[in-house]
Amino acid sequence: MKKVTRKAEKVLIGSTDHVDIPQLHLQDIACKIDTGAETSAIHCHKVKLIEREGQELICFELLDPEHRQYNGKVFTTSNFKERKVKNTSGSAEYRYVITAEVVIFGKAYTTEFTLADRERMKFPILLGKRLLKKNFLVDVSKDNLSFKQKNNHDSEK
Numbered sequence: 001m002k003k004v005t006r007k008a009e010k011v012l013i014g015s016t017d018h019v020d021i022p023q024l025h026l027q028d029i030a031c032k033i034d035t036g037a038e039t040s041a042i043h044c045h046k047v048k049l050i051e052r053e054g055q056e057l058i059c060f061e062l063l064d065p066e067h068r069q070y071n072g073k074v075f076t077t078s079n080f081k082e083r084k085v086k087n088t089s090g091s092a093e094y095r096y097v098i099t100a101e102v103v104i105f106g107k108a109y110t111t112e113f114t115l116a117d118r119e120r121m122k123f124p125i126l127l128g129k130r131l132l133k134k135n136f137l138v139d140v141s142k143d144n145l146s147f148k149q150k151n152n153h154d155s156e157k
Contacts, residue, residue, distance in 0.1 A: 014142030105122035
C-alpha cells in the first residue's frame with residue numbers, strides 16, 4: 001500500500017500585501033502580488049559590482065530616500081547571480097539576483113529577488129511566481145490579507 005502524504009495547503013493571498021525581509025532590515029513593506037512575473041523583485045539603486053580581496057561582490061541601496069523605511073544602508077553580498085529577465089515593458093535585460101527570506105502570514109519563505117529600478121512603480125516589492133506557485137492561491141479581489149490578519153492578531157493581545 002502506497003503511503004499518502006498530504007501536501008501543505010496553499011494560503012490565500014490578495015493582489016497586494018505587506019511583507020518583512022529581515023536580512024534587508026525591512027518590515028511591513030508594501031508589495032504587489034504578480035502572477036505574470038517569474039521572479040520577485042525589489043527596488044534598489046546605486047547597484048555596483050566590486051572586487052574585494054579577489055572576490056566579486058554586489059553593493060546596493062534599497063528603496064528611495066523619500067520612502068519612510070529608507071535608511072541609506074549599503075548592502076554588500078557575494079551571494080548573487082546575474083540573470084536575463086523580461087522587464088515590465090517586455091524587453092529582455094540582465095539583472096542581479098539575490099536570495100533572501102520573505103516573511104508573510106508569520107512564515108518565512110526563501111526566494112530570489114531581482115535588484116530592479118522600481119522607482120516609477122507604486123510598490124517597491126513585487127512577489128512573483130517562483131514564490132507564489134507552491135505556497136499561495138491568489139484572489140485579486142482581495143488585498144492585504146496577511147497585513148490585516150497580523151493587525152487583528154496584534155489588537156487581540
